[in-house]
Amino acid sequence: MKFFNTAGPVNQDDHYKLDPIHRWDFDEILMLLAQRKYFLLHAPRQTGKTSSLLALQAHLNAGEDYTAIYANFECGQAARNDTRRAMGALIEQLKLRCEQIMGEREQLNAIQQEAMAGDKPDIALNSFLTQLCRLSKKPIVLLLDEVDSLIGDTLVSVLRQLRAGYDSRPGSFPQSTILCGVVDIKDYKIHRSDGEIITGGSCFNIKSKSLRLGNFSRDEISQLYLAHTRETGQVFSEGLFDLAWDYTAGQPWLVNALAYEACFEMKENRDRSVPITAAIFRAARERLIRSRATHLDQLADKLKEERVYRVIQPMVSGTDSELIAEDVQYCTDLGLIRESPEGLVLANDIYREVLPRELTESLQNRFLTRFAPAWVDPDGSINTDRLLTMFQQFWRENSEIWKPTIAGYLEAAPHLVFQGFLQRVANGEGLIDREYGLGRGRADLFLRWQA
Ligand SMILES: Nc1ncnc2c1ncn2[C@@H]1O[C@H](COP(=O)(O)OP(=O)(O)OP(=O)(O)O)[C@@H](O)[C@H]1O
Ligand SMILES: [Mg+2]
Structure with a gap:
């Protein structure tokens, strides 16, 4: 097989x-x-x-x-x-x-x-x-x-x-x-x-x-996935190759890992008559991120290095910073960041998601669990005002405790803690879109609730 x-x-x-x-x-x-x-x-x-x-x-x-x-x-x-x-x-x-x-x-x-x-x-x-x-x-x-x-x-x-x-x-x-x-x-x-x-x-x-050696192109992603369809008859629904591209930007291991998760790890999809849909791929992406697969773990490990910190920290916090060219080269060589028309950004959507989660992981486990989801109204919608008030309250009360938990990324702490907080809010029922890069002067977060 x-x-x-x-x-x-x-x-x-x-x-x-x-x-x-x-x-x-x-x-x-x-x-x-x-x-x-x-x-x-x-x-x-x-x-x-x-x-x-x-x-x-x-x-x-x-x-x-x-x-x-x-x-x-x-x-x-x-x-x-x-x-x-x-x-x-x-x-x-x-x-x-x-x-x-x-x-x-x-x-x-x-x-x-x-x-x-x-x-x-x-x-x-x-x-x-x-x-x-x-x-x-x-x-x-x-x-x-x-x-x-x-x-x-x-x-x-x-x-x-x-x-x-x-x-x-x-x-x-x-x-x-x-x-x-x-x-x-x-x-x-x-x-x-x-x-x-x-x-x-x-x-x-x-x-x-x-x-x-470059990443896979869009065309190469579809070639690889279609080999599975030829072998087993299992089809990928329309738009899936584009979605894989959006998630991975062609990073070869990620491209394989997503499809492996969707077609082999998720048992229900081992029935080859089940078409692989966008919803399956979204779930596969989430599972992959949570599984702390080796490649993602190695990447997270790099965040502790000083020269990586100097590049990533201003990205996450949306601040301007004098960058050292060698640091940027190193992060590019590692495949962590890439040039885009908007400047330097994290290399792909999955890394963008892994990074703040990784930096706030202990925080999520230790502090944020004590929140009951009081931000959800009886009709199931999010009450944004209450949510932000709760976050402010949390921030005021815990501003010292979280410091040692964010792996040295002190200046980005408020941003990371807020991302960690939103992660807890999303908690399987929502999605967070993140846009950040160097020189933007901001980090954009977009919570989609029960989307
Ligand atoms: N030709 C290919 N076709 C499909 N997938 C590939 C191909 N080459 C690499 N991959 C994917 O990339 C992963 C890593 O491959 P490989 O070990 O050759 O990379 P590497 O660059 O040597 O990795 P490392 O940096 O860890 O030494 C594979 O497990 C597979 O998921
Ligand atoms: Mg190798």
Whole structure:
């Protein structure tokens, strides 16, 4: 049975997917490989980087020209600045991956041992790659994932060792290397353990290009969803693809997660004769947000970082603020914000919803539950005056208690607390539309009650 995958790369036959290779400018990539370039691929979390690298590896290995080796360098992160430990992990990882593709177990073990001998972590990776390329009959293309998860001295050492071997390619060093990650390493400030700060570009100036992987287009969302209709006969009612676009702005994981929620998690819709309607999708969106799915949780975690705070705080509170360009770049790289005709805004509707909920979550649980919904009139309508009076009362009484509960977003506190309050009011029967962005001087909230 095929399904919408929300856990890791889409490299199985039973995943609905868009061809991962052609989400990039594939001709461009082939040209860069042919020209023996070393380059960066960067894109926000959960956009399909790993899926696309794995597909490229399979494609290249099926052809005659190259041996492609994919390896995830995240395994070197835990060693932090301990380059000896980190190189041990990275080389082991590389060796295992090479073995899967090339066989040659004994020779690879020997190369690994030789590289690690003499306790010289700052040349070990270079030595392993040199011997590997001599062993391989075809030029090696190296696909290194999560390179930016490496820290300080380790990252500097990896980049410098790659640079040191560059002029020996393709006979004694990889023909091409793609470094993949969330941030563009060329602008990345690397903090070494001796306190020195180095920019990634200066270690890796052999980089010739930096490619990005985008979100899905509207058309791609419908292609992905229609694969489900073809497979099962279950239809999406009119306007649903547009609604998915409104909710996700094409963020690949969100697009999959919404449809997975609607068609697989909500049991009643597993009957494939049930058409997936806008009401189902609205419920799926709400369930997704409440489930604190990993991707959304990781995102919420980022809000605690100082540089993210500096960008998000003025957005939520609608205040003007001098922004630091690097902070904006970082938040853009993470996929948290994007440029729009109205300026910088949160990247999509679901993030817009998750963010204030996340920041006021403990507040909602601890304080707001004591309200009886006295703001609802006997005819079921909302009494706005009473609602606002109750909020003012609440605000006056609790202005100190809520402070520690909003994760440092103190200046945005009144706005966040009010959003948290409205969330409690909506409580399953209403919807809150939120519009906020930088430089607007305000945040718009629109409560739809029993709409
Ligand atoms: N080609 C594709 N077709 C359909 N969905 C995709 C495709 N590529 C990625 N996705 C969606 O994005 C999710 C993440 O994919 P993948 O792990 O490849 O991304 P990533 O950018 O490497 O993520 P991370 O930043 O966590 O390493 C998948 O679980 C799937 O929901
Ligand atoms: Mg990945």
